[in-house]
Amino acid sequence: MRTEYTPSVADTGHWFPLDELLGKFEPEHHPEFVRLPAPYAVRADLYLRREACEAFIRMAQAAQEEGITLKVLSATRSFTHQKGIWERKWKERARAYPDTVRRAQSILEYSAMPGASRHHWGTDVDLNSLKNEDFEVGGSHERVYVWLRQNAYCFGFCQPYTPLGADRSKGYREEKWHWSYLPLAALMLRQYADQITDSALTGFAGAKTAATLKVVQNYVVAVDVECR
Numbered sequence: 001m002r003t004e005y006t007p008s009v010a011d012t013g014h015w016f017p018l019d020e021l022l023g024k025f026e027p028e029h030h031p032e033f034v035r036l037p038a039p040y041a042v043r044a045d046l047y048l049r050r051e052a053c054e055a056f057i058r059m060a061q062a063a064q065e066e067g068i069t070l071k072v073l074s075a076t077r078s079f080t081h082q083k084g085i086w087e088r089k090w091k092e093r094a095r096a097y098p099d100t101v102r103r104a105q106s107i108l109e110y111s112a113m114p115g116a117s118r119h120h121w122g123t124d125v126d127l128n129s130l131k132n133e134d135f136e137v138g139g140s141h142e143r144v145y146v147w148l149r150q151n152a153y154c155f156g157f158c159q160p161y162t163p164l165g166a167d168r169s170k171g172y173r174e175e176k177w178h179w180s181y182l183p184l185a186a187l188m189l190r191q192y193a194d195q196i197t198d199s200a201l202t203g204f205a206g207a208k209t210a211a212t213l214k215v216v217q218n219y220v221v222a223v224d225v226e227c228r
């Protein structure tokens with residue numbers, strides 16, 4: 001099944017405030033955010049930007065017609081939320097990685113620094129499982145991944161974190177569960193890259209490593225070419 005997405009905000013050249021790019025807002029109190037309806041989300045408090053939410057629902061309904069269930073495990077996360085995830089790992093790994101740069105690098109395999117997560121943008125979702133092997137041959141979500149690879153682009157979604165290799169040489173490891181609504185996210189990525197430097201990533205444990213690791217260039221911008 002093929003359905004074309006209809007970009008709206010993206011076409012208007014909408015300008016996103018820096019605080020929104022950095023996750024410094026509460027999605028539940030933001031007029032452009034809506035709650036994901038129950039059948040599509042594992043929890044009641046998952047939010048997306050309205051346009052991304054509508055596109056996701058269209059995609060989930062099309063998938064369901066083919067017997068594929070898409071469930072959102074995580075959607076918009078604020079700076080504060082991401083700071084909680086980051087600082088928990090920062091503490092847990094202190095002994096294994098006494099060197100702070102190496103510790104940050106190890107966390108950055110799968111988790112973004114607060115202020116540098118695509119989950120701040122209201123355009124990105126984690127679907128069904130947080131294990132790559134579940135989406136691979138013989139895994140419980142193998143058909144889900146095959147369907148997404150074949151159809152997600154028709155609804156405006158792409159997989160930003162494809163395998164590291166010739167096509168994507170740096171950044172986070174592959175995440176088969178993480179999908180992004182490109183008509184908005186591409187615009188936000190451009191505005192982020194133009195305006196936000198590593199020195200803007202402050203206010204959490206280990207923030208000083210952002211400059212050494214060139215987080216904006218080596219992680220935020222280092223997405224699959226189809227997600228740019």
Ligand SMILES: [Zn+2]
Binds near residue numbers: 125
């Ligand atoms: Zn994710």
